Amino acid sequence: MKMEAKNIHLNYRQDTALQNISFQLDGNKIYGLLGRNGAGKTSLLSIIASFRQQTAGTLEILGRVPFENAEVMQQVIFAYNKDYKEESDKVKNLLQGIAKYRPNFDMNYAEHLLVRFQIPKDKKMQQLSKGMQAAVDATIGLASNAPLTIFDEIYAGMDASTRTIFYEELLKSQERFPRMVLMSTHLVSEMEYLFDEVLILHKGTMVLHEEYDELISKGVTVTGSAGDVDAFVQDMRQLNTKQLGGTKAVMVYGHLSEQQYKDAAKRGLEIGPIALQDLFIHLTEGGND
Numbered sequence: 001m002k003m004e005a006k007n008i009h010l011n012y013r014q015d016t017a018l019q020n021i022s023f024q025l026d027g028n029k030i031y032g033l034l035g036r037n038g039a040g041k042t043s044l045l046s047i048i049a050s051f052r053q054q055t056a057g058t059l060e061i062l063g064r065v066p067f068e069n070a071e072v073m074q075q076v077i078f079a080y081n082k083d084y085k086e087e088s089d090k091v092k093n094l095l096q097g098i099a100k101y102r103p104n105f106d107m108n109y110a111e112h113l114l115v116r117f118q119i120p121k122d123k124k125m126q127q128l129s130k131g132m133q134a135a136v137d138a139t140i141g142l143a144s145n146a147p148l149t150i151f152d153e154i155y156a157g158m159d160a161s162t163r164t165i166f167y168e169e170l171l172k173s174q175e176r177f178p179r180m181v182l183m184s185t186h187l188v189s190e191m192e193y194l195f196d197e198v199l200i201l202h203k204g205t206m207v208l209h210e211e212y213d214e215l216i217s218k219g220v221t222v223t224g225s226a227g228d229v230d231a232f233v234q235d236m237r238q239l240n241t242k243q244l245g246g247t248k249a250v251m252v253y254g255h256l257s258e259q260q261y262k263d264a265a266k267r268g269l270e271i272g273p274i275a276l277q278d279l280f281i282h283l284t285e286g287g288n289d
């Protein structure tokens with residue numbers, strides 16, 4: 001699967017929701033789309049899923065414009081928390097209806113997921129709790145086996161155990177049927193282990209797109225006595241500082257050279273990894289409140 005966005009803008013009347021969004025995604029990987037409330041995640045995913053059209057710029061999926069292109073849209077599933085209050089269909093009938101239009105839909109797997117999520121398949125959708133409805137949305141997203149699978153904050157309403165089942169099943173089904181998965185979230189620390197690549201949106205612009213391993217390897221946390229830490233990090237890009245008594249931990253962004261590792265060891269400083277959550281907070285702080 002391949003996707004390319006060039007200079008996408010989206011306005012809602014006079015408000016700008018997305019500006020200058022460009023990226024290329026290539027491969028059957030899990031992409032984490034991170035952003036705070038109102039960053040533009042749903043807006044961007046809705047354009048990718050052809051639920052709405054951008055104001056300017058181009059989007060291509062497999063080299064074609066997806067909007068109103070049935071052939072491309074067959075390959076895409078957009079799973080999000082739907083409103084089922086008017087939905088009197090039973091769970092099993094809803095799934096059967098979806099399976100008719102989805103060539104890769106795996107009903108056996110969907111039933112397995114319903115058992116794992118403890119969803120009674122003979123119950124009407126409108127009678128399920130919010131978390132159970134979200135689990136049905138996740139089931140649809142996973143069992144559709146669509147080459148481009150989009151989950152928009154699908155976990156909302158799910159309890160911690162249900163979310164864990166969802167993450168496990170996502171990884172298992174991705175192994176069986178590799179696909180491009182785009183997943184928006186602000187539960188960064190809980191979900192970061194799922195991501196192959198990370199995209200961070202902030203106030204409608206893309207502030208970062210990198211491979212997860214590369215991203216994590218780029219930053220380090222330097223811990224030790226405050227004076228030594230300050231001297232060591234003085235010329236580095238500092239992201240975050242914590243101090244407890246005389247001990248200080250500073251998160252810095254950038255690769256350390258071999259010499260810097262040696263210097264750190266000499267000064268008795270500890271070098272540890274950074275957390276994506278810290279980087280996310282740093283890159284998206286300010287302006288939204």
Ligand SMILES: Nc1ncnc2c1ncn2[C@@H]1O[C@H](COP(=O)(O)OP(=O)(O)OP(=O)(O)O)[C@@H](O)[C@H]1O
Nearest residue numbers: 012015016017035036037038039040041042043044
């Ligand atoms: N239908 C709409 N009409 C007008 N403005 C909208 C509409 N939908 C979204 N917006 C605005 O666009 C911006 C981006 O919203 P969006 O829903 O894409 O963010 P999000 O990152 O998905 O947020 P959240 O994490 O809170 O769901 C926000 O400022 C929001 O107020």
